[in-house]
Amino acid sequence: RLNELLDDLTKGARNLEMQMRVIRKICDACTAAEQRWIVRIILKDLAIQVRETSVLGVFHPDARDLFNTCSDLKRVAWELWDPSRNLMVNGCSYTSVAMHTFTPLGIKGTDYTYLYGAHVGAGSLTPYIHSAFDDRIEDCILDGEMMVWDPMLDKYLAFGALKTAAADIMGKVDTRDNDSPRPCFKVFDILLLRNPSNPAPKNFSNTPLSVRRKVLKQVFKPIQGRFELAAQSFGGSVKDVETALEKIVEERGEGLVLKAPDSPYVLAGREAFWVKVKPEYMDSMSDSVDVLVVAGNWGSGRRGGKVSSLICAVRDDYSRAGVSETGLNVYATFVRVGTGLSIEDYDWINKKKWIRMDKKAPPPHMKVSPSGQSDDKGDVYLDPEDWFIISVKAASITTTDEYGTNLTMRFPRCKAIRRDLAVDDCLTWSELRELQGGKRKESDDRQGNSKRRKIGGRKPTTLSLSHQATDVKEVEVISDLFEDMRFLVIPDLTSNNIVSKAVIEKLIHQHGGDFTQVMQGDNTLTVIYGGTKLIPQVKRIMKREDMDILKPQWLTDSIEKGRLVSLQAKYYFFATKEAQEDEAYSMGNDEIDVMTSQRGPKSSSARTPSSSERPCSSSPEPCDISEYLQPISLEEDVTKVPDDPSGSDTQSEPEDLADQLSDEEWTEIAATPASAITDRIKATESSVGVPSEASVGNMSTRVKPAVAITSRQDGESSTVISAMRSEISTTTSKFDQNLYFRNLCFYLDSPENARNENFLVSTSHENKIRLSMERARKDILVHGGAIATGLSDPRLTHLVLHELDKSRRIELIRRTSKPKRRYVVLAGFISACVAEGTLLDEDAFMP
Template sequence: MSDLDDIEMSDRDEPEQQRDDDAINEEHKMYGHGAMTEQELNEKYPKRPHNLHKTLYFHELYLTLFNPLNDNKKRPTGPQMNRRKIGPHGTKTSPNDIRKGIIERFIARWRKEVGHDIYPAFRLIVPEKDRDRAMYGLKEMTLGKILVRVMKIDKNSDDGYNLLHWKLPGVKNTSAMAGDFAGRCFEVISKRPILTKPGKMRIADVNEQLDRLSVAQKEENQLPIIEYFYNNMNAEELMWLIRMILRQMKVGATEKTIFDLWHPDAESLFNISSSLRRVCWELWDERIKLDGNDKGIALMQCFQPQLAAFQMRSIEAMVARMNPTESDPVFWIEEKLDGERMQLHMIEDESVPGGKRFAFWSRKAKDYTYLYGNGFEDENAALTRHIKSAFNEGVRNIVLDGEMITWDPEQDVIVGFGSLKTAALSEQKNPYGSGHRPLFRVFDCLLLNDTVLTRYTLRKRREVLSASITDVHRRIEVHKYEEATSPQEVEPRLRKVVAESSEGLVLKNPRSEYRLNDRNDDWMKVKPEYMTEFGEALDCIVVGGYYGSGHRGGKLSSFMCGLRLDDDMFQYSQQQSQTTMNPQKTWSFFKVGGGFTANDYAEIRHHTDGKWMDWEFKNPPKDWIELGGGWENQYEKPDVWIKPEDSVVISVKAASAGSTQQFRTGVTLRFPRFKKLRLDKDWKSALSWMEFNALKKRAEEEHQEKQFKIDDERTKRKTTKRKRTLVIQGQEDDVLMTPYAGPATQVFEGLSFVVMTECVKPKKSKADLEQLVKANGGNVVASDRDPKTIIVADRKLVKVASVQKRDERNIIRPSWLFDCIRQSELDVGRTSLLLPLEPYHLFHTVSAEAGKCDDNVDEFGDSYARDVTSEDLLALFSKMPKAVERDYDGAGMLEQLNEHGSELDAMPGWMFQGRTVYCDDVPAEAMRLLEFAGGRFADSVEDEAVTHVIVRADSQRTGELRQHLAFRPRQPRIVTDAWVTDSWAEKTLLDEERYTPA
């Protein structure tokens, strides 16, 4: 740390003198019986702060921090994310300002009412960053079982079933929380709470119990702790506690934002130490600053490694971003390894046999020293006992960055990542056997003999690495790289690694420094895109279904596909078992959940409704489906299953096929994506086991003989979340669509409506509107005498004109009903959210309230509370002055999103990122969406970076464009503009083949 002489000692000692006895007792409970004694803590952290008073009540966390942050999170983002809202005192605040204000107020209150030790609170606010508390070993299913026992409810009752089947829709339509386990727990607990008001547990008490829970591990030991929480918390407190246990907070603020508001150097210290405790105890005073030495990595201290950026642009653009020069145009190409990121620390220590002590940490800061070894003589080591000769003479201490992978010594090949821990445990027991073993591939050296190397270039660091490490065959090896100077050198290497079933490539800038916990353009992933020769014509039978979570909660969102057994194979299996076998029996093959539109889901539901059966672990359908892992393990077990004769065939594409133990076929598709529903096929004509093997063999032979083609559909879109859509009863395809998030809402509960006219646009009868109100919890009355009754009208009929003439009541348009329902379904768990009225919602406003609703929208009419649709967005753009459009900087927004840790591949607003598009007389609306969602425009079809050519459906130039592009080595996809608008509407990239022009 920097010198602190300028901080008066009396200032730092004064809090200690004023501490309450209760605060001292609290601290002893929290820290007095942990991994370190209080004396050890004082020795290691001599300047750690001590709180003056007891910690806040636990419920203050969600009342003053979590709930306000969540409310702020629900405000619309996008091009209006920087727009500001007029506050109560005339000041302008943006969502980002509001978020910071909420966190700053909480921190200030903690300092004032509790003290400077905020570690107890941060352990609960960002539990996923707390490395000091062990994992609980609890998942949703186990927690559900414990809660059923604690509340003493029958597991087969409605509430018991809802808890244990939290992804499924609630029975009797009692649950709107499908897919949200903590929300489902809140619903069930709310019916039988011990406390109806917030309990008296303080944050220190919760931490003490969670420490006990983390060491209990076994369900029987964990049950009394959960029961203690149940007896001392209300339903909302328990909901947030469960989110902390599952480490799934998602409160609308990243740890970076929280760290920055705690101390300017907090993120830097966390990056080099991965220690939340140090962030809180060493940086409790803003006058304390990290100096240059404190901001670097240190021996035996886990750091947050540098990460590779996603492929968001063409290879040419990626290479250009590495800033090559005429004198040094070189960039490096490395194979991307399918393993676990690992850092190795070695230090001299005479107390350890062999004189060297080791430590291993994963990217998530999990300590794996117990597995790979703490020294050369560690008899329980899966690695260190084999690598004594790896370190050259003169290496006293070192920090290495690399990838731990699984190696098969018999086949001399890399084995999939899923087998790494099994291989390491096996190596511990049989260190010189011929089974799978861990292999550490090193690609960076960050410290050598007390000298930190992160400020040196990658080229210099690799020189140090080569001089320090000698390969120990298939135990520890320096990862190889190839030098290149032009983008054209990348694609042949990509073909080669894909043919060898590798992950892909990483491009690195040899002139770059090492940047902790950063994902930047100095390292960039290049993964294989979908191959047309193998992955685009697999028609497979759906045999299982999985319920989704979040916006997909309560409905089947992904499906298991199987391969039917051919006649020869079927007869052979029948002879082997000497029993009569079901000719429809299938083997599990893969699971697919990407590429479906709302209509696809609806079509599958239509053809399979009423035919799904629950999967019973103790009584699986052995005669119909065989899973990976046998009947004891039942890997990739679906939630429900269906007979092939009752099911549908779907067409999928994939990047490649790879071996696996998770599916019965022993092989599965990597990155499968739905293409279309094959209603022209039945189960008998779906892909069989032998047909797939023949197809796979033929594809592999073709890969060796010629270059494969690459399709533009990028695999990084496999995690993009989609919102399904539902047509409101009585509507046709061309009218209002609302995102589906479960059963009908209760948004109008307790409200009465009188509907005076039909809806003009979309066309809805008066009866339809009344039914819509009732379906969403409202009450329909015939008279408007009650002043609380909401009047709905969209035409100036006689009775409507009469109300207007009296000028005593507002008249609301039906559009407000639609918007409230849509927003309530989008905001999972907020089924009673009523939107504030906007000017366009009002058919008539009483004179006394004129202009009152104007503050609910910005200057362009953009709502502060309602999520806009693509049509709304286009209408808003048309109102904005041209200067706004010219000043819009998509790159700046991307940089801001990256700064706040956003996952771009999960954001529909960036779905066209990485696509370079030539538009041939395309409607302006499609071009606006392309630009907004990250697409880049090319001025000419000749541009080699063009990935897509977009035309109108009735374009006469399609044939001419096809001929012009026919001789390109990598042909752009030609699609209609509907591909853009439909992808935006479905919030996921759709398969281009659906939009190939005639």
């Protein structure tokens, strides 16, 4: 009777009168003690200090494994009614497949017989594959992936098309429709086999992979586009893997799985002898992550009044707050994403029961940033029963204090809503840290700095990669300019630029200085920071109010002039009151030179080098420092921690000060000296309302950006300026939902561009392709994207082909595969993004 009342209560979730009738029935029929427990059941908080794992462990030894597989208590109670009866195959429920009877099961044990068919006369797959099995096979369990094959396009379709294709083909068995997309089962492995001569089934889970593959080839005959065996090749070197990966990309595949030939089949585990390898694309991590949607923000404009951006979290298995007061797992906020979803997806999302968020008291199961002005609180949130998982990809994972995990993603976008995954399938905090560490290790290996891992013993405590000291053993000291000075160089983690820290530390050592990685209360250090964001380490120094923070430009200018230049306002990222009272602070270059010549240098301060101008004791040989410096560095002085919520900045949705110069204007700058560039930037700032000059003493204003040394190679100027422009857009951009192509650069494979790249071009459909590409070009520019100058453009992220001419696809992939692969899409990708008003997933538009 209680179950029926609870079911009625759920059905009337949107009907308050119906809910009141159900509650009234419970009050009339139950005692006070019974009502208390029923209320706890409804609130999903029994307050008994016992988790479900303890109850399941008492119910049946395999109950926990089965529940983790299916998330269905009814199934657990139904199948595990006898404690003495164990599940088959190490706690995972597998249903044997009898001869001519098929049982397709999903990864969580979901039965898809209704969709794919249980026998030869039903389903969208079974009628086509029943004859492929060897007649001697009685039972077998195959492991594989159900995909969608389109015979007309001669390729596999995107993930979301599977159920649609299976449902469309249901009932078409007799129509002999061989042109429609159809389900195709791609077999990877075999787990169990039984034939009439051997009544006992053979369990292959502990059999080496090489043997299992030989058995598979005898179990069934492949049917192209219906029932296939995953391709296999052998290799023993990195070159073999790269060659196989290139072939996979050219064949429109997703990636490789490397398996040791002697490896067993491990159930519900990730072992070292199975490794997944995917191609790395420009502006994207090689892997996407499955994160949990727990909150959201209201949109603006045409999305006004609806949830437009989603706040996603990962399960907290890392901090001490693993379980909340309500007994639920705690989920730490990680990323905010607002692009990649279609209009239909947003309609589905907005039908959920969104609850207004109290930002001062977020739900106990959400671990948010301690910062009061961070954006991870959201406007609304979801109750646990309404949570769902989305797959998100991004450029990289970076450090921030704006989220509960202290990590987030740069330029994230949603690939798909994962309705096939349960809440427990989302990424964990520990896995996130491993993913971030793995990316840094991989980058380090590519630069040839990987070191052999020590075997055995406890791992020593070490600094993170971004804070480790630079190896300067091979760097020759050429002057004593920075003698007796110790520096602390803070890396700019927000732009994921670890190299700049190493460059600065090498310069310091080269000119007689010393550097350290930790402060430890020492206020005699000279602090150098080249970023634009107020990261936690910078905030802590600013709160002390006894140390200045200088920009790298002070180092480079001192090296160029051969003396310690005076500390003017332009050299400060943050200046203490003492520094602001110094005469040199508010003086210009001309005034400094006059005063220095009249009265000589001042004595050096213990705090930071003040207005002293100490010449080098030796005259070193001319040194071209351009090889150590980034050619162009545009930095912004921030002298106050923003306390306005509108001024908070997150890496998930970067703020964009939109580029105010056209491509032609930037090309003109390429041949202009640094001083002229500074004037152009000041003029540009004035035109958009940004003050070009301000006093650092006024804590509510911002100082004009400073431009560092330009490249001396004229041929490199255009590339340098382009890189600077991309960096401006990346690090200081204000998020605009209409600029969904921002930070992306497209090569349009039009007939003109193809001829410029020395390709052979067919003249058929040339005018039609030209007009289509011109429309795509305009759409890209209107929505914040950039057009590549050619295949060698370092900004290039996407190759756009036309549906009528895809002949250059493989050659384009080969010529643009370094340093990372570019996305290859059809021109329809641009028009579809414009129609949906968001950046869609490229996989659905691969040629």
